[in-house]
Amino acid sequence: MSDEKYSPPKVWTWDQESGGKFANINRPISGATHDKELPVGKHPMQLYSLGTPNGVKVTVLLEELLALGHEGAEYDAYLINIGNGDQFGSGFVEINPNSKIPALLDRSSEPHTRVFESGAILVYLAEKFGEFIPTDPAARAECMSWLFWQMGSAPYLGGGFGHFYAYAPEKFEYPINRFAMEVKRQLDVLDKNLENRKFICGDEYNIADMAIHPWYGYLVLKNAYNAAEFLDVKSYKNVVRWAEEISERPAFKRGARVGRPPSGPEDNAIPERHNASDLD
Numbered sequence: 498m499s500d501e502k503y504s505p506p507k508v509w510t511w512d513q514e515s516g517g518k519f520a521n522i523n524r525p526i527s528g529a530t531h532d533k534e535l536p537v538g539k540h541p542m543q544l545y546s547l548g549t550p551n552g553v554k555v556t557v558l559l560e561e562l563l564a565l566g567h568e569g570a571e572y573d574a575y576l577i578n579i580g581n582g583d584q585f586g587s588g589f590v591e592i593n594p595n596s597k598i599p600a601l602l603d604r605s606s607e608p609h610t611r612v613f614e615s616g617a618i619l620v621y622l623a624e625k626f627g628e629f630i631p632t633d634p635a636a637r638a639e640c641m642s643w644l645f646w647q648m649g650s651a652p653y654l655g656g657g658f659g660h661f662y663a664y665a666p667e668k669f670e671y672p673i674n675r676f677a678m679e680v681k682r683q684l685d686v687l688d689k690n691l692e693n694r695k696f697i698c699g700d701e702y703n704i705a706d707m708a709i710h711p712w713y714g715y716l717v718l719k720n721a722y723n724a725a726e727f728l729d730v731k732s733y734k735n736v737v738r739w740a741e742e743i744s745e746r747p748a749f750k751r752g753a754r755v756g757r758p759p760s761g762p763e764d765n766a767i768p769e770r771h772n773a774s775d776l777d
């Protein structure tokens with residue numbers, strides 16, 4: 498396969514053999530592919546998710562809320578294995594018609610409240626418990642601006658740069674150049690913002706930090722996509738300082754462990770979480 502030879506047909510059709518890491522789960526059709534009820538645990542919050550950057554945002558916020566003593570944030574976290582197509586089960590699609598993790602069901606409301614899209618889940622929980630979201634209108638606008646910045650920007654990082662640099666069946670110069678440039682621009686935006694701010698919005702840690710850290714913090718600290726050197730991530734010194742500080746928070750450390758099988762004996766990750774003691 499080569500990008501030089503490709504000329505798009507008049508009408509696009511689904512090529513199931515298109516290759517790449519996610520070819521087996523990507524489909525041009527929405528909706529359920531099979532009947533499957535979701536499991537339900539004993540806690541008010543039922544989270545159907547996975548320990549990816551979008552999933553970790555939510556477990557980190559839930560752990561932060563629990564650390565402040567909000568018992569209503571107690572949660573069962575169930576693993577949705579997107580590689581096996583669990584996101585296309587009928588029960589999951591009822592909670593998220595877009596078939597992507599994370600999805601939340603709040604069983605403390607009557608009727609129960611479903612929430613999908615990680616940004617919407619962060620806002621819902623922060624508002625419900627009155628934490629990690631400013632009440633002053635100007636401060637709230639700043640928080641929402643950075644939260645929506647993350648929601649709009651990260652697809653260029655993951656779906657654009659990460660996909661073409663790490664997952665596509667071949668290395669194509671054009672998309673790698675285009676998305677590397679954009680990701681470096683985004684890192685520069687963050688770095689300049691953090692020049693005079695401790696956290697994304699100022700002195701207070703809030704849901705904007707929780708949304709941005711699993712993507713850009715992970716990128717600068719953990720060699721995401723094996724691209725640390727290629728993107729020269731360590732040169733974004735303010736982003737590195739901010740990312741390191743958040744990584745030290747006990748609730749961050751707990752939340753970041755939920756939603757994946759351990760990769761080896763040194764890894765303390767847990768696939769599912771049903772009790773605080775699962776992480777103690």
Ligand SMILES: N[C@@H](CCC(=O)N[C@@H](CS)C(=O)NCC(=O)O)C(=O)O
Pocket residue numbers: 522523549550551552579584596597598599613614615616
């Ligand atoms: N904008 C969504 C993106 C969610 C998303 O892309 N989730 C990925 C994993 S990080 C997923 O579930 N992919 C499964 C699929 O595409 O079928 C959010 O922030 O919640």
